[in-house]
Amino acid sequence: MDEVFCQFPFNRLLFTKFKMADLIITIDGPAGSGKSTAARLLARQLGASFLDTGAMYRAVTLAAMQAGVDMSDEDKLLGIMETSEFQFSITDDMMAVCINGTDVTGQIRSPQVTANARYIASCPKAREKLVEMQRQFAAGRQKIVTEGRDQGTVAFKDADIKFYLMADPTERARRRQAELRARGGDQSLEKIRKAIEDRDKSDQNRTVGPLRPAEDAVIIDTTDLSIDGVVEKLLSCVKEKCFEKN
Ligand code: C5P
Numbered sequence: 001m002d003e004v005f006c007q008f009p010f011n012r013l014l015f016t017k018f019k020m021a022d023l024i025i026t027i028d029g030p031a032g033s034g035k036s037t038a039a040r041l042l043a044r045q046l047g048a049s050f051l052d053t054g055a056m057y058r059a060v061t062l063a064a065m066q067a068g069v070d071m072s073d074e075d076k077l078l079g080i081m082e083t084s085e086f087q088f089s090i091t092d093d094m095m096a097v098c099i100n101g102t103d104v105t106g107q108i109r110s111p112q113v114t115a116n117a118r119y120i121a122s123c124p125k126a127r128e129k130l131v132e133m134q135r136q137f138a139a140g141r142q143k144i145v146t147e148g149r150d151q152g153t154v155a156f157k158d159a160d161i162k163f164y165l166m167a168d169p170t171e172r173a174r175r176r177q178a179e180l181r182a183r184g185g186d187q188s189l190e191k192i193r194k195a196i197e198d199r200d201k202s203d204q205n206r207t208v209g210p211l212r213p214a215e216d217a218v219i220i221d222t223t224d225l226s227i228d229g230v231v232e233k234l235l236s237c238v239k240e241k242c243f244e245k246n
Helices: 035-046 053-067 074-083 111-121 124-139 151-155 169-182 189-205 227-245
Strands: 003-008 023-028 049-052 086-090 095-099 143-148 161-166 218-221
Touching: 023 035, 023 151, 035 049, 035 143, 035 161, 035 227, 049 053, 049 095, 049 124, 053 074, 053 086, 053 095, 053 111, 053 124, 053 143, 074 124, 111 189, 124 143, 124 151, 143 151, 151 161, 161 227, 169 189, 218 227
Parallel strands: 023 143, 023 161, 049 143, 161 218
Antiparallel strands: 003 086, 086 095
């Protein structure tokens, strides 16, 4: 049975102080750096809950696209967050998402949603609400591994362990192309690389929750690493840090 972690119009959130999880591990980094897969596998190894925060930005983006609103109009975007019914559930290998009762888990990964996510990502009030939800998610759990762009810098500044994954843009484009092909789509490497670089720029240059490593993050270049190699490195850092703490 999937674990449903939130179901709401976003305006029904309770803004209270939460007791945080005992172990919070954040993994930030640009698109294609390997953070989603690594976070999922690390969470599994540690028996922790896994949170894919990009899926939240994607879900709101898709809801706005479906409603045909002007994506540059912040009030309209906030209106969508308040009136749509979102449901996020944790499955074994991904976060499943429903909007108004319809499963959109596959749709939120489309290149159009990916390209439009920057609007919601640069909307301060929307980010505030999403970050609050992420904290609420952590509050109900003992151990979490959460991945995104601002998890170590904004959402969980006091996280126990922070990672920042990076990789060469061409390698990141190759990974995205393989993912796209696995889902039956295709795009030239050139086009994917350009989209990735545009997304990097937009993620790094926005004024709220910009993509950057936290000062206390462990930075890992995954360009020449297999996914197992990345998870191995993460695990050995986690063991080291937990040993230091105790
Ligand atoms: O990680 P993913 O590619 O699914 O994220 C989609 C988009 O959502 C990113 O390009 C970024 O603009 C936004 N995002 C964000 N902050 C997060 C997670 C995702 O701004 N914590």
